[in-house]
Amino acid sequence: MPTLQSEHIVSSYEDELTQLARSISEMGGEVEAAVLNATTALLKLDHNLARQTVAADKRIDEMQRKIDETAVSMIARRQPMATDLRSIITSIHVANDLERVGDMAKQVSRRALQIEGLSLAPKFYNGLKHMTDLILAQLKAALDAYSTRNGAAAIAVCNRDDEIDALYTSIFRELLTYMMEDPRNITQCTHLLFCAKNLERVGDHATNIAEAAFYLDTGRYLSGDVEDLHRTQVRE
Secondary structure: OHHHHHHHHHHHHHHHHHHHHHHHHHHHHHHHHHHHHHHHHHHHOOHHHHHHHHHHHHHHHHHHHHHHHHHHHHHHHHOOOHHHHHHHHHHHHHHHHHHHHHHHHHHHHHHHOOOOOOOOOHHHHHHHHHHHHHHHHHHHHHHHHHHHOOHHHHHHHHHOHHHHHHHHHHHHHHHHHHHHHOHHHHHHHHHHHHHHHHHHHHHHHHHHHHHHHHHHHHOOEEOOOHHHOOOOOEEO
């Protein structure tokens, strides 16, 4: 009987770990959809979609709260060690980053509601769409690295972040040019500047998730300087 009881406890514990990982995956899916909807609302000036995205952020916040509560409860009840402890701790950090990405999507949607009939060169819209595609790819790759505990994939995510930063800088300069050419564009372009910055921050949070994935896989931390990753990939 004690053996059966021990097996039941172990099985229950494994089920909790599995459910925690599933919750992160589900939250990641919600957040990816929020970013896509927010940028679509911005590019198409779809105010109905923007409002829906803002409202959907409440669900993302609730998912983060549940993950935090579950993780804290597991630490208190199970007293996990080694790999299990890393898994639970990183779930808290990843959920926090996903919640922040949800906030970024909400802010982009709110800005989209303030923009009316702005007509800029196709180059700008193409740049913003390309930036969105890169960010969504980064976010997906980071979540995949986390779910599969793939440290090498996590490093690849971090090494690609510079591309997003460079694209943001290009968009920033282009919007400044529009504002200098016609002061009537200042208000609308300011909203777009904040949107672009929010999207760039999504890339930073994807990098944070990738760093958590690397820690989960190896128990070590990625270097804080992304440019040095190829040279010194980890620090003890």
